[in-house]
Amino acid sequence: MFVMAIDPQSLSLMFYPAAILQERASEVDESDPNVHAVAKRMIEMMFEQNGVGLAAPQVGLPWRIFVTRDTDSPEGEESGTAWINPNLEIMCDELSVDEEGCLSLPDIRGDIRRPSGIRISGFDADGNPAEMESDEFIARVWQHENDHLDGILILDKMSAMDRLVNRRLIRSLEQAE
Numbered sequence: 138m139f140v141m142a143i144d145p146q147s148l149s150l151m152f153y154p155a156a157i158l159q160e161r162a163s164e165v166d167e168s169d170p171n172v173h174a175v176a177k178r179m180i181e182m183m184f185e186q187n188g189v190g191l192a193a194p195q196v197g198l199p200w201r202i203f204v205t206r207d208t209d210s211p212e213g214e215e216s217g218t219a220w221i222n223p224n225l226e227i228m229c230d231e232l233s234v235d236e237e238g239c240l241s242l243p244d245i246r247g248d249i250r251r252p253s254g255i256r257i258s259g260f261d262a263d264g265n266p267a268e269m270e271s272d273e274f275i276a277r278v279w280q281h282e283n284d285h286l287d288g289i290l291i292l293d294k295m296s297a298m299d300r301l302v303n304r305r306l307i308r309s310l311e312q313a314e
Contacts, residue, residue, distance in 0.1 A: 142171055145178030148196040150186060153242050153290065153310045157194050162201045162286040167221045167260035172202065176219035176262040179204045184215045188240045190278045192285030195241050203282035204262075208275045219262035225283050229254025229272060237281055237291050242310065245303045247295030251280050 151158060165172050175198065183191040183204050193200040203223065207216040233253045238246045254272040257279050261267045271279075281291070292300065292307065300307070 143175055143198065145174045148175070148178055148182065148198070150182070151195055151197050151241055152313070153292070153307075155197075155241075157197055157199060158241055158285070158290060159288045160194065160199060161288050162192075162194055162199045164222045165200045165202065167264045169264075172200070172221060173262055173264060175200070176202055176204060176221060180217035180219060180262070183217060186240050190282040191240060192282045194285050194288070201286050203279075203286065205275060205278050205282065208273065218267075220257060220267070220279070220282075221260040221262070221264070223257055223259035223279070223283060223286070225279060226256040226258075227252045227254070228256050228270060233277075235277060237277070239281070239291050241285075242291065243306075245291070245306050245310075247291055247299035247303065249277075249281075249291055249294050251277055255279055 179191050179193065179196060179202065182196065183206065190203060190205040192203040201222050202219060204217050204219045207218055229252060231253045232250050234248050234250045236246050237249045253276065255276040256268065256270040258268040284290070
């Protein structure tokens with residue numbers, strides 16, 4: 138697993154239809170300090186963009202990393218968790234539908250159906266093994282961000298009606314590229 142040296146401060150948010158958003162990301166060396174620096178910068182960027190999660194392809198990197206807000210941190214505290222080379226396991230076959238948006242698809246929202254219970258494992262921003270399980274909102278965020286690592290966008294999961302409702306916004310993003 139080769140990781141190219143990246144200046145974390147040079148990262149910027151990518152918008153649909155950037156090709157990297159539709160490509161499968163590659164595993165990285167979870168012990169590489171450059172990977173740790175990028176993960177920490179991604180947490181900062183997530184808060185700068187007022188997001189609940191952010192995946193490496195969304196900042197132009199084909200790496201299997203995403204970050205999420207910590208759901209149990211005190212109000213107003215900017216605390217996030219990095220997931221390096223994450224693995225998701227469905228813990229509950231029950232599906233739930235909820236509205237989702239995406240930083241790479243500004244103002245576009247759609248109802249997305251996802252399994253309600255997830256176990257996640259991987260490595261944190263320091264390269265230490267990490268594992269969690271949840272049937273709360275964060276489980277949906279993990280799935281959304283993990284989809285980014287597989288080149289899947291909410292556009293791929295939303296209903297035809299939601300795509301129709303958002304078609305003008307989608308078209309304007311496509312024409313802006």
